[in-house]
Amino acid sequence: MILSMEQVSISGRDNKIVNNVSLSIRKGEWYALVGQSGSGKSLLSQAIGQMLPPNLKVEGKILFKEEDLLSLSPKQMRSIRGEKLSYIFQDYQGSFTPFRTIAQHFDEYLKAHGVRDRKIRKQKSIDALESVGLDEALYSRYPFQLSGGQLQRVSIAMALMLSPDLLIADEVTTALDSVSGHRVLELLAKLQKETGCAILFITHDWRHVRRYASRLAVMKEGEIVESGGKHRILDHPQHEYTKQLIAAAPTLERGLPSGLEEVKGI
Numbered sequence: 242m243i244l245s246m247e248q249v250s251i252s253g254r255d256n257k258i259v260n261n262v263s264l265s266i267r268k269g270e271w272y273a274l275v276g277q278s279g280s281g282k283s284l285l286s287q288a289i290g291q292m293l294p295p296n297l298k299v300e301g302k303i304l305f306k307e308e309d310l311l312s313l314s315p316k317q318m319r320s321i322r323g324e325k326l327s328y329i330f331q332d333y334q335g336s337f338t339p340f341r342t343i344a345q346h347f348d349e350y351l352k353a354h355g356v357r358d359r360k361i362r363k364q365k366s367i368d369a370l371e372s373v374g375l376d377e378a379l380y381s382r383y384p385f386q387l388s389g390g391q392l393q394r395v396s397i398a399m400a401l402m403l404s405p406d407l408l409i410a411d412e413v414t415t416a417l418d419s420v421s422g423h424r425v426l427e428l429l430a431k432l433q434k435e436t437g438c439a440i441l442f443i444t445h446d447w448r449h450v451r452r453y454a455s456r457l458a459v460m461k462e463g464e465i466v467e468s469g470g471k472h473r474i475l476d477h478p479q480h481e482y483t484k485q486l487i488a489a490a491p492t493l494e495r496g497l498p499s500g501l502e503e504v505k506g507i
C-alpha cells in the first residue's frame with residue numbers, strides 16, 4: 242500500500258466532520274472518492290498533506306510509505322509535498338500568481354525543492370510542459386494568457402514534475418468545459434501509466450469512475466459507507482446510498498456521452 246488511512250476523524254470546534262475513515266490506496270492505482278457535496282472528501286484529502294484549515298483538528302493515522310504523516314513537523318511535510326505527494330485542484334486559477342509567468346512558476350517550484358542549477362530548472366520546466374502536450378511558447382506567458390484547459394495541464398505538469406508516488410486530484414475537471422475536462426483526464430491517465438504514480442481522484446462524476454478508477458470509496462456525511470473494486474460497486478452496489486447515487490448519475494454507458502469518444506489527441 243502506498244497510503245493507508247486508519248480511523249481518521251476531522252473535527253471542528255464542536256462537531257465531527259469526518260468520522261473514523263479508513264481506506265488504503267495501492268501503488269500505482271487510480272482510487273476514486275465519491276460522494277455528495279459536503280460529505281468530507283476534500284477535507285479528508287487535505288488532511289493527507291497537512292493542509293487542513295487551522296480551525297480543524299485531525300486524529301487517527303495516515304501512513305504514507307509506512308510513515309505516519311500526522312506525526313511529521315510542518316517542515317518535514319513541506320519536503321514530502323511536491324516530491325512524494327502532490328495535489329491538483331478544481332480551482333487551478335488559484336494555484337497561479339497572475340503577475341508571474343509560467344516560467345517563473347516552474348522555476349520557483351523547482352528552486353523550492355532544491356534544484357539549484359538554473360539551466361537544469363529551465364530544461365526540466367520545458368520537458369514538463371512538453372509532457373503535457375504544451376508548446377514551449379507558453380513558457381513565457383502569464384497565466385491569464387492561457388485557456389482553462391492549458392492552465393490545468395500546467396498544474397498537472399508541475400504536480401508530476403518531481404515524480405510523486407501519490408497525486409491527489411480534487412474535482413480537477415469541474416471548472417472546465419466537457420471537452421477540455423475529457424482531455425485533461427485522458428492526459429492524467431496516460432501520465433499515470435508512464436510514471437506509475439497512484440491517484441486519489443475526488444469526483445462527483447460516475448462516468449469518470451467507470452472509465453478510470455480501479456477501486457473506490459463512497460462517502461456520506463463524513464463516513465465511508467462502501468468501498469471496493471469498481472466493477473463490484475458499479476454492478477452490485479450494497480449500500481442504499483451508493484445505489485441512489487448510481488441511479489441518479491446521468492449516464493453510465495461505457496463511453497462518455499455527446500460524442501466525446503471522438504475527441505482526438507490530448
Ligand SMILES: Nc1ncnc2c1ncn2[C@@H]1O[C@H](COP(=O)(O)OP(=O)(O)OP(=O)(O)O)[C@@H](O)[C@H]1O
Binds near residue numbers: 283284
Ligand atoms: N474550515 C472549516 N471549518 C468548519 N467546517 C468546514 C470547514 N471547511 C469545510 N467545512 C465543512 O465540512 C464539510 C465537508 O466539506 P468538504 O469540502 O470536505 O466536502 P466535499 O465532500 O469535498 O464537498 P464538495 O464535493 O462540494 O467539494 C462541509 O459541511 C463543509 O461546510
